[in-house]
Amino acid sequence: MQATISENSSAQAPGTGAPAVRLRDVTVGYDGTPVLAHTDLEVGWGLIVGVIGPNGAGKSTLIKTILGTLRAWEGSVEVAGYAASSREAREAIGYVPQREVVNWDFPVTVADVVMMGRTPRLGWLRFPGANDRRIVAGALDKVGMSAFADRQISQLSGGQQQRVFLARALAQGGRLLLLDEPLNGVDANTQETIGEILRGVKSEGGTVLMATHDLELAAAWCDRLVMVNHAIVGYGTPAEALRPEVLRLTYGGQVLLVPEVGNGNLGASTVVPDVHGHPGGQPPPGTTSKVL
Amino acid sequence: MDFFNWLTDPLQFPFMQRALVEVILMGITCGLIGTYVVLRGMAFIGDALAHAIFPGVVIAFLLHASFFLGALVFGGVTALSIGALARNRRVSEDTAIGVLFAGMFALGIVLISQVQGYTADLASFLFGNVLGVSVEDLTASLVIGALVLILLVLFHKELVLVSFDNDMAEASGLPVWLLNLGLLLLIAVTIVVSLRAVGNILVVAMLVTPAAAARLWTDRLRVMLGLSALFGALAGVLGLLVSYHANLAAGGTIVLSVTVWFGVSLLIAPRHGYLSRFLRPATKSKLAGPEGVLAQSDGHSHVH
Numbered sequence: 001m002q003a004t005i006s007e008n009s010s011a012q013a014p015g016t017g018a019p020a021v022r023l024r025d026v027t028v029g030y031d032g033t034p035v036l037a038h039t040d041l042e043v044g045w046g047l048i049v050g051v052i053g054p055n056g057a058g059k060s061t062l063i064k065t066i067l068g069t070l071r072a073w074e075g076s077v078e079v080a081g082y083a084a085s086s087r088e089a090r091e092a093i094g095y096v097p098q099r100e101v102v103n104w105d106f107p108v109t110v111a112d113v114v115m116m117g118r119t120p121r122l123g124w125l126r127f128p129g130a131n132d133r134r135i136v137a138g139a140l141d142k143v144g145m146s147a148f149a150d151r152q153i154s155q156l157s158g159g160q161q162q163r164v165f166l167a168r169a170l171a172q173g174g175r176l177l178l179l180d181e182p183l184n185g186v187d188a189n190t191q192e193t194i195g196e197i198l199r200g201v202k203s204e205g206g207t208v209l210m211a212t213h214d215l216e217l218a219a220a221w222c223d224r225l226v227m228v229n230h231a232i233v234g235y236g237t238p239a240e241a242l243r244p245e246v247l248r249l250t251y252g253g254q255v256l257l258v259p260e261v262g263n264g265n266l267g268a269s270t271v272v273p274d275v276h277g278h279p280g281g282q283p284p285p286g287t288t289s290k291v292l
Numbered sequence: 293m294d295f296f297n298w299l300t301d302p303l304q305f306p307f308m309q310r311a312l313v314e315v316i317l318m319g320i321t322c323g324l325i326g327t328y329v330v331l332r333g334m335a336f337i338g339d340a341l342a343h344a345i346f347p348g349v350v351i352a353f354l355l356h357a358s359f360f361l362g363a364l365v366f367g368g369v370t371a372l373s374i375g376a377l378a379r380n381r382r383v384s385e386d387t388a389i390g391v392l393f394a395g396m397f398a399l400g401i402v403l404i405s406q407v408q409g410y411t412a413d414l415a416s417f418l419f420g421n422v423l424g425v426s427v428e429d430l431t432a433s434l435v436i437g438a439l440v441l442i443l444l445v446l447f448h449k450e451l452v453l454v455s456f457d458n459d460m461a462e463a464s465g466l467p468v469w470l471l472n473l474g475l476l477l478l479i480a481v482t483i484v485v486s487l488r489a490v491g492n493i494l495v496v497a498m499l500v501t502p503a504a505a506a507r508l509w510t511d512r513l514r515v516m517l518g519l520s521a522l523f524g525a526l527a528g529v530l531g532l533l534v535s536y537h538a539n540l541a542a543g544g545t546i547v548l549s550v551t552v553w554f555g556v557s558l559l560i561a562p563r564h565g566y567l568s569r570f571l572r573p574a575t576k577s578k579l580a581g582p583e584g585v586l587a588q589s590d591g592h593s594h595v596h
């Protein structure tokens with residue numbers, strides 16, 4: 001398993017030949033302690049990519065590094081060919097943080113929260129206009145929350161909160177969607193809605209990068225998995241990334257996970273047809289033939 | 293008719309007219325900025341800033357300089373120091389604030405103890421002297437009030453984003469640190485213009501209580517800003533009039549008025565008041581939306 005691959009999918013970012021995400025020899029962490037060391041990664045367009053690994057292994061760190069809120073100590077991070085945290089890179093991204101980071105008793109409505117996705121694009125001293133309201137309405141419609149537009153956010157269930165965050169990320173208008181544990185504590189209905197939206201982003205040529213604990217859903221939804229354990233220990237299709245030896249590298253001593261996954265419906269032999277048949281009959285752009 | 297006289301009698305005196313305008317301006321300004329103080333849990337910071345301004349006021353008094361300028365300088369320095377210390381991971385923010393404000397306040401006390409017969413001055417610094425408000429004080433309050441209002445309108449969407457979701461604000465490339473510092477400075481200048489009316493010790497009440505009461509009446513930020521300003525101004529007027537007629541300390545009476553209103557709101561406010569919660573136990577049905585039962589099935593419902 002090599003850490004980098006170049007997969008030139010047919011759906012490139014218009015005008016650039018650059019991949020969605022490119023990390024070269026990146027070391028990054030907090031307070032002088034590296035979390036990810038000498039990491040390379042290249043992710044193309046038109047993919048749903050799961051970021052898998054134990055707690056504290058660097059899933060959120062990876063996402064924040066791509067997002068640009070965490071600066072790499074060494075190496076280079078590019079989003080759509082632009083240096084991370086540059087204006088162009090930020091505008092290429094829609095971001096769904098972990099639900100727990102905000103105060104859901106804040107006195108704003110669902111539509112207000114989604115409108116926050118427009119704030120960076122609007123710039124200073126500009127107020128949202130008709131176009132922004134149209135985008136917000138469209139995003140709410142996509143996540144099935146139009147009926148809740150005027151609801152105060154404390155009245156939402158966990159799943160509904162997650163949909164609102166997703167709508168906000170869509171309203172940002174970027175082609176790379178970064179999601180930090182979007183499936184934690186959401187109901188089955190919301191899970192399905194999120195899956196549909198992610199597949200929609202992919203079918204329009206965008207790329208989704210999603211940190212998750214849910215190996216089963218990751219195997220079912222994702223075209224690629226990034227296996228993280230203080231470095232990227234594996235990158236490939238779910239069939240390749242969920243092999244026992246890669247799982248052992250990812251989860252280390254937590255052997256309990258390995259046999260469970262290996263013997264269940266996530267084994268390489270069962271997963272391959274299932275994964276490629278899953279995304280609503282749409283052939284994933286550029287991903288069906290050549291991997292690794 | 294009696295009530296009308298009760299309202300208008302005090303206004304025959306110019307000092308009462310000035311005091312009335314002052315408490316209205318203070319109530320509105322504190323109510324607006326206090327909304328952010330409450331929503332972001334900055335009550336302690338507000339209190340600290342108020343105390344830290346004290347030595348500035350004393351130094352201005354000793355040098356016969358502008359009271360306003362001295363307070364402004366120390367408010368600004370303290371806001372900057374809190375902002376800077378908050379970036380240090382080894383000193384937690386509330387520790388930094390605790391150290392800073394007690395130290396500054398002590399400095400003020402040591403300085404003013406140098407003044408002969410200082411107790412009277414000390415009292416007016418600490419508890420306010422709204423009846424001694426000058427036309428210049430009013431002008432300062434008006435300018436600061438207008439500044440706060442304009443900045444809150446112009447930077448509304450950025451302030452809301454940084455207050456609601458710091459992660460997203462950082463990811464958007466907003467200068468989060470600068471916005472937070474700007475907010476601290478606005479709180480500092482608001483405190484400075486409020487010192488005349490309610491003094492160092494009680495100013496935190498004007499920052500926190502009207503906004504806390506307003507939060508009980510609405511779930512909309514814009515409405516909360518308006519109500520908070522309204523409650524602050526009304527409490528100012530009511531407290532001033534009661535203090536005039538009953539011969540009580542104005543600052544304390546103003547703060548007590550708004551505190552009582554908070555208590556009343558806690559009881560009778562729709563939706564969030566105790567009374568309405570008691571009368572409306574079947575809250576669950578409020579959740580039923582397009583998702584119906586599923587909305588409650590994931591175990592994370594926030595039922596209010």
